[in-house]
Amino acid sequence: MELSLSTYDSGDHTVLEVGGEVDVYTAPRLREKLVELVETGARHVVVDLSRVEFLDSTGLGVLVGALKRLRAVNGTFGLVCAHERLLKIFRITALDRVFSLYDSVAAATAAVGSDAEPTA
Amino acid sequence: MAEVGTTVDLRNRRLGLSAGERIRVLLIEDDPGDAFLVQELLAEADAPFDVQVAQTMREARPLLREVHCVLLDLGLPDASGLDGLRQVLQDAGRVAVCVLTGLEDEHLGTAAVAEGAQDYLVKGTVDGTGLSRAVRYAVERKRADEQARLLRESELRQAESARLERGLLPKPIMAGVEADLWSIYRPGRDRGLLGGDFFDAIGADGTHLHLLIGDVCGHGVDEAPLGVALRVAWRALVLAGVPEDHILDSLEQVLVSERRSDELFATVAVATVNLAEGTARIRLAGHPPPIVIAGDRVEPCAVRPGLVLGVMPGVPRPATEIRLGDPGWQLLLYTDGLIEGGAAPDAPGGERLGIEGIVEVLRDRGGALPRDLPAWLAAQAEGHNGGPLSDDIAVLLLDPRSTA
Numbered sequence: 001m002e003l004s005l006s007t008y009d010s011g012d013h014t015v016l017e018v019g020g021e022v023d024v025y026t027a028p029r030l031r032e033k034l035v036e037l038v039e040t041g042a043r044h045v046v047v048d049l050s051r052v053e054f055l056d057s058t059g060l061g062v063l064v065g066a067l068k069r070l071r072a073v074n075g076t077f078g079l080v081c082a083h084e085r086l087l088k089i090f091r092i093t094a095l096d097r098v099f100s101l102y103d104s105v106a107a108a109t110a111a112v113g114s115d116a117e118p119t120a
Numbered sequence: 121m122a123e124v125g126t127t128v129d130l131r132n133r134r135l136g137l138s139a140g141e142r143i144r145v146l147l148i149e150d151d152p153g154d155a156f157l158v159q160e161l162l163a164e165a166d167a168p169f170d171v172q173v174a175q176t177m178r179e180a181r182p183l184l185r186e187v188h189c190v191l192l193d194l195g196l197p198d199a200s201g202l203d204g205l206r207q208v209l210q211d212a213g214r215v216a217v218c219v220l221t222g223l224e225d226e227h228l229g230t231a232a233v234a235e236g237a238q239d240y241l242v243k244g245t246v247d248g249t250g251l252s253r254a255v256r257y258a259v260e261r262k263r264a265d266e267q268a269r270l271l272r273e274s275e276l277r278q279a280e281s282a283r284l285e286r287g288l289l290p291k292p293i294m295a296g297v298e299a300d301l302w303s304i305y306r307p308g309r310d311r312g313l314l315g316g317d318f319f320d321a322i323g324a325d326g327t328h329l330h331l332l333i334g335d336v337c338g339h340g341v342d343e344a345p346l347g348v349a350l351r352v353a354w355r356a357l358v359l360a361g362v363p364e365d366h367i368l369d370s371l372e373q374v375l376v377s378e379r380r381s382d383e384l385f386a387t388v389a390v391a392t393v394n395l396a397e398g399t400a401r402i403r404l405a406g407h408p409p410p411i412v413i414a415g416d417r418v419e420p421c422a423v424r425p426g427l428v429l430g431v432m433p434g435v436p437r438p439a440t441e442i443r444l445g446d447p448g449w450q451l452l453l454y455t456d457g458l459i460e461g462g463a464a465p466d467a468p469g470g471e472r473l474g475i476e477g478i479v480e481v482l483r484d485r486g487g488a489l490p491r492d493l494p495a496w497l498a499a500q501a502e503g504h505n506g507g508p509l510s511d512d513i514a515v516l517l518l519d520p521r522s523t524a
Contacts, residue, residue: 021470023510031383053470056460056511057337061383064431068382085472093387093406094427 014042019051022059034066043075078108164248184212216262287348297323315512316343333453334388385430414449457511465506
């Protein structure tokens with residue numbers, strides 16, 4: 001299964017749609033894309049994981065890296081993740097307490113920039 | 121106690137010629153007269169050669185990787201002497217090279233062979249048969265050198281894996297604790313080196329056993345050495361009698377100070393098992409929970425998830441006290457490789473085996489002996505996945521010896 005990446009702007013936010021499998025083979029491309037977004041000035045980044053089939057620990061590492069990068073520049077980083085299968089991974093690793101998780105892009109873009117509570 | 125297999129497959133590395141294949145030769149020669157002569161000589165030999173000619177190094181460069189053998193004149197307008205050879209070897213390290221020298225600079229030929237050319241020929245002293253033989257020998261010699269180099273690399277990798285294996289999978293210190301530990305470690309598919317799974321066990325005062333299992337997550341080569349560092353750090357902390365409350369914090373500090381990238385982190389499960397009472401204090405740092413096996417009862421320990429190591433140092437990870445049951449229980453620790461494979465070869469939407477899946481598998485374990493259970497589980501996980509798993513798997517089974 002391939003990784004698909006596409007971005008669009010939504011107000012102040014840059015939404016990165018990810019699809020397919022994020023694993024040890026495809027994670028480097030996700031990292032590159034996230035680094036590029038921050039380097040080209042994106043400060044409020046929402047990663048939409050709705051169409052991700054599988055996310056392994058390397059992929060989680062990339063997301064943690066992006067979170068740190070954005071915090072370092074006073075940016076925000078939200079994840080859209082509605083599927084139980086993916087939420088389970090965030091719960092086991094307790095990263096659900098580190099990331100702001102939302103159940104839709106609308107909820108993420110509405111909350112980012114404020115300290116609103118995650119919805120998922 | 122551990123099974124580790126690392127192999128490097130040479131079969132897919134096609135080197136040299138297959139039977140009946142024509143030899144593609146690139147002649148790099150700026151003198152049209154000499155070029156014509158060499159082409160005539162090769163034609164005269166009536167050998168299966170396809171010859172292309174380039175007059176400069178710049179013209180030759182895009183063609184270097186397409187050919188088996190380069191015949192290189194050492195007096196090109198854009199690369200004189202051995203400089204031309206160095207450029208060819210740098211751009212196409214796998215191509216065989218025969219250099220062409222004049223009578224007056226034959227010494228350059230020997231120097232070229234010392235620098236990596238397969239052979240040299242003195243223009244005007246060789247006939248068609250000699251030239252064609254030199255080309256074939258050069259291609260064969262290069263192929264043999266490449267095979268030897270790959271073999272050497274694979275031997276080095278295996279030696280490296282063996283060293284890391286010893287570091288990642290130690291001899292447990294049982295210190296009089298009456299229990300067996302059964303384990304396996306399988307490196308993931310497509311890997312020459314071990315990944316970063318590790319485990320350890322230290323007994324104390326005949327009834328307590330400290331257990332550790334973990335997985336360094338990140339990219340490639342840094343994982344296994346970091347896994348060794350964390351295991352040894354844990355062992356030192358436990359042996360030094362550091363209170364359990366501080367062990368994961370200290371381990372996290374070791375991780376943060378030893379890692380080379382911010383994206384490297386580790387998941388860990390630690391348990392202090394009281395064999396006399398049949399209880400365990402378990403802490404998790406982003407790791408899937410151990411599973412208690414006792415007859416028909418197969419259940420993941422209900423331990424509150426704690427944050428993976430290396431993300432936000434200093435977050436507390438309180439222990440959960442688990443009752444393991446009456447004698448006859450076993451405790452299974454594993455890394456996520458065991459549960460991240462597919463749920464079935466044709467599972468829709470990439471469904472994974474997961475903790476629930478492995479619990480189901482364990483319920484159907486039949487008469488599998490404890491000593492065989494780790495390998496049996498790994499085989500079941502591979503079966504569900506429909507082939508080798510991509511991630512490493514470590515499985516550790518604590519099996520107290522019944523005193524009854």
